[in-house]
Amino acid sequence: MKAVRFHEFGGLDVLRVEEVDDPTPGPGEALVRIRASALNHLDVDVRDGTSRFPVTLPHTLGVELAGDVEELGDGVEDWSPGDRVNPYIMDPCGGCRYCRTGRESLCLTPGFISFTTGGGYAEQVVVKARNLIRIPDSVSYEQAAALQVAFGTAWHMLFTRGNLRTGESVMINSVGSGIGSAAVQLAHLGGAFVIGNASSREKLDRAAGLGMDAGINHATEDVVARVMELTDERGVDLVYEHVGGELFQKGLDSLTKDGRLVICGGHSGEVVEFDIIPFFRAQKSVIGSFVYTREEVAKCLELAGRGLITPLVHQTFPLDDVREAMATMQRREHFGKLVLVP
């Protein structure tokens, strides 16, 4: 089969489309014929060697994909060849104290697609059958591939970690990104007042079409002052943060008393200073969030199947054009996911 691999860390030029051996499923495993695989910013960090994940070379990128079950290993009973599936990104151990209490995203010894299996930038992959999630008929492979990281992360951050409730206000940082635009849709669906920010009017207009109630251009406007105006000088109940750098402190300053800031990333500055005094006097919280559960993904796929949320696909590329696809992502001009179609 064809797979996109790199043998050394670096820029776009380290990516090679290579012919590799077809994988075969062992006991409890499924061979999936990949129909679509979405790009994530994590892929750039992994390729550059800055992801802080353990990477074995040569490496095949790609953590989220959709496809058909092609072949099953011994002992798999719940699935059949031809089933349309979206494999869960994690491979939780199932036995640790977190897995046993339904908190598999905290698993002590998790595997991850591409780090402990083959990757999504390929024609086939073998995963554990217990990690497969069914794709509703009305959701395309491209949409399913574009859904998992964005909506799974957003669900886990907003509802599970951030405890967002109907009627609350939320500020979503960088609504033009995949997880930002997914959060706008889910927070709107959950009955929140949704404020979003982005670096351009065009991105804010797109987000308004997804249910954002008010937009702030963080390149030209004072984010905190605008949030206060929009909330009668109260501040928002929840800030959805995944950017880092300056927006982290602005997020903290935009919170109401006893407000929560939930965070899952920091591409614009991974180490930040923050002012401790107003933080504790107003009894605010900072909450970390990492991935999501299999059940949360299944729920989002169901919502997409019923047309209540829409995974956004900006553009699709054949596997051979992987460099162009990654270059497009690195320019950060897209709205929605970039998807490889083998």
Ligand SMILES: [Zn+2]
């Ligand atoms: Zn575990």
